[in-house]
Amino acid sequence: MLRDITLGQYYPADSVIHKLDPRVKLFSTMIYIISLFCFRGVAALLIVTAFLAGVIRVSNVPFRYMVKGLRAILVLMLITAVFNLFLTPGEPLFTFGVFRLTAEGIRNAGLMLVRLTYLILGTSIMTLTTTPNQLTDGLEKALMPFSKIGIPVHAIAMMMSIALRFIPILIEETDKIMKAQMARGADFESGNLLRKVKSMIPLLVPLFVSAFRRADDLAMAMEARCYNGGAGRTKMKPLRYGKRDALAYVTVIVYLALILLCRRYLRWPM
Amino acid sequence: MIKAKQLVHEYIRRDEEGNVESVTTALDHVDLNVKPGEFIAILGHNGSGKSTLAKHINALLVASEGTLLVNGMDVSREENILPVRQSAGMVFQNPDNQIIASVVEEDVGFGPENTGVPTEEIWRRVEESLAAVGMLKYRHHSPNKLSGGQKQRVAIAGVVAMQPRCIVLDEPTAMLDPNGRREVIRTAHELNRASGVTILLITHYMEEVVDADRVLVMDQGKVVMQGTPREIFSQVGKLKEYRLDVPQVTILADLLRQSGLDIPRGVLRREELVEAVLRVAQVEDMQ
Numbered sequence: 350m351l352r353d354i355t356l357g358q359y360y361p362a363d364s365v366i367h368k369l370d371p372r373v374k375l376f377s378t379m380i381y382i383i384s385l386f387c388f389r390g391v392a393a394l395l396i397v398t399a400f401l402a403g404v405i406r407v408s409n410v411p412f413r414y415m416v417k418g419l420r421a422i423l424v425l426m427l428i429t430a431v432f433n434l435f436l437t438p439g440e441p442l443f444t445f446g447v448f449r450l451t452a453e454g455i456r457n458a459g460l461m462l463v464r465l466t467y468l469i470l471g472t473s474i475m476t477l478t479t480t481p482n483q484l485t486d487g488l489e490k491a492l493m494p495f496s497k498i499g500i501p502v503h504a505i506a507m508m509m510s511i512a513l514r515f516i517p518i519l520i521e522e523t524d525k526i527m528k529a530q531m532a533r534g535a536d537f538e539s540g541n542l543l544r545k546v547k548s549m550i551p552l553l554v555p556l557f558v559s560a561f562r563r564a565d566d567l568a569m570a571m572e573a574r575c576y577n578g579g580a581g582r583t584k585m586k587p588l589r590y591g592k593r594d595a596l597a598y599v600t601v602i603v604y605l606a607l608i609l610l611c612r613r614y615l616r617w618p619m
Numbered sequence: 620m621i622k623a624k625q626l627v628h629e630y631i632r633r634d635e636e637g638n639v640e641s642v643t644t645a646l647d648h649v650d651l652n653v654k655p656g657e658f659i660a661i662l663g664h665n666g667s668g669k670s671t672l673a674k675h676i677n678a679l680l681v682a683s684e685g686t687l688l689v690n691g692m693d694v695s696r697e698e699n700i701l702p703v704r705q706s707a708g709m710v711f712q713n714p715d716n717q718i719i720a721s722v723v724e725e726d727v728g729f730g731p732e733n734t735g736v737p738t739e740e741i742w743r744r745v746e747e748s749l750a751a752v753g754m755l756k757y758r759h760h761s762p763n764k765l766s767g768g769q770k771q772r773v774a775i776a777g778v779v780a781m782q783p784r785c786i787v788l789d790e791p792t793a794m795l796d797p798n799g800r801r802e803v804i805r806t807a808h809e810l811n812r813a814s815g816v817t818i819l820l821i822t823h824y825m826e827e828v829v830d831a832d833r834v835l836v837m838d839q840g841k842v843v844m845q846g847t848p849r850e851i852f853s854q855v856g857k858l859k860e861y862r863l864d865v866p867q868v869t870i871l872a873d874l875l876r877q878s879g880l881d882i883p884r885g886v887l888r889r890e891e892l893v894e895a896v897l898r899v900a901q902v903e904d905m906q
Binding site for chain 2: 563
């Protein structure tokens with residue numbers, strides 16, 4: 350049962366967004382998040398909506414896949430909405446005990462819901478169209494300047510990609526150990542929370558031992574294949590910017606400029 | 620290709636104050652001379668020192684005494700470590716713990732990436748080495764979806780892509796099922812035949828060494844027997860002393876000979892035994 354978990358939620362499809370350089374996608378997502386939290390006015394909201402809808406359209410990922418991500422934060426969204434509704438100071442429209450409903454509250458709650466929804470939809474486009482490997486590669490290349498101030502960017506990226514490779518293996522191993530312990534009478538299901546946590550110990554100890562052994566083996570195998578850190582390494586799949594990447598950068602920057610312009614001149618009605 | 624002279628390796632265990640608690644001699648004055656293009660099998664019981672020897676050839680361990688030359692390079696010198704590792708590749712026992720990337724072709728490209736091979740050349744090599752082990756059609760797969768034998772072949776391809784002169788396989792079949800075992804051994808022989816790569820196969824399955832050019836038997840850190848498979852298997856009693864399982868055919872042939880039939884020593888394959896028995900039967904018919 351544990352085997353079915355796949356990490357990342359990559360949705361394979363053939364689209365411009367899929368083919369974009371992961372660095373472009375990382376950068377655009379960042380810009381998009383910034384724009385979500387600094388837009389003002391209905392005009393800007395329309396631009397954001399149009400931008401999001403356009404990207405979703407072009408990405409060829411079915412809309413329901415993105416909505417799945419929304420379900421996970423439904424509770425968070427409800428709490429945020431309730432807090433905004435009743436705890437925003439202003440003219441009360443309606444009072445019920447300590448709760449005061451204000452016009453500002455309604456507006457804030459609505460805006461917050463829109464922001465959170467757009468945030469999840471927008472960022473899930475990135476994870477849906479980029480494989481974890483591409484993402485790691487993109488991060489490594491994008492963060493390379495930091496290696497000059499002593500941050501081991503290559504090592505961090507390597508660790509991330511190895512972790513991605515070993516997650517399914519360790520999950521399978523957990524499954525195996527669990528079955529072995531169950532065969533000897535271990536009970537992982539019943540009891541209260543404390544008991545359940547305690548019953549995890551005989552599962553975690555062997556898992557950790559084996560993980561360390563694997564790490565040791567893997568380190569040796571990497572050394573045997575001449576791994577020597579990042580220095581002097583070439584790439585099998587190097588990241589190269591193409592025409593479409595430049596175009597994407599321009600689009601995103603124009604988009605941000607529009608949002609900022611609206612914030613300055615078309616603030617109505619916010 | 621590989622020349623070892625009086626190689627000694629000691630595992631030293633120390634207590635908390637750094638005093639020597641015990642010394643285990645894993646390699647005890649080993650001499651070894653491997654010629655280019657040879658297919659050598661090293662047999663030995665657990666703890667016989669065969670894996671330690673393998674790790675020396677790849678410069679993963681440094682000898683306590685003695686010298687080891689790989690492709691003419693002294694492995695104990697710091698600047699030789701990377702060239703040695705490139706000319707003597709190594710395949711390990713556990714297929715899962717030596718595949719680094721989450722896509723087959725990227726894993727095969729890992730070695731060439733490390734040695735600074737240009738991108739186009741990496742692609743060429745990845746294709747060639749995957750084709751050489753018969754895994755080209757799985758290039759875009761995740762290693763997690765492959766069988767043990769397939770994973771081990773991917774690991775071999777990863778080594779081949781570095782274009783080594785010699786490949787050391789350290790018990791590559793110990794964790795595989797019989798089918799996977801056959802696949803891996805066949806791949807090793809094909810590489811040896813097709814591109815003249817020197818192969819050092821470390822194993823404790825006797826059946827796998829039958830086709831080797833030369834067999835070495837190790838016990839307690841020493842090379843105790845050396846010769847062609849036929850020479851080695853003709854000494855059934857001695858092999859049993861070293862706690863090695865002799866192939867069933869060889870044991871049967873040996874028992875038949877001891878009971879007085881005229882059967883040659885060191886029978887390796889079933890067909891050979893059948894032939895020998897038929898000959899005996901014919902001779903008896905004529906009498």
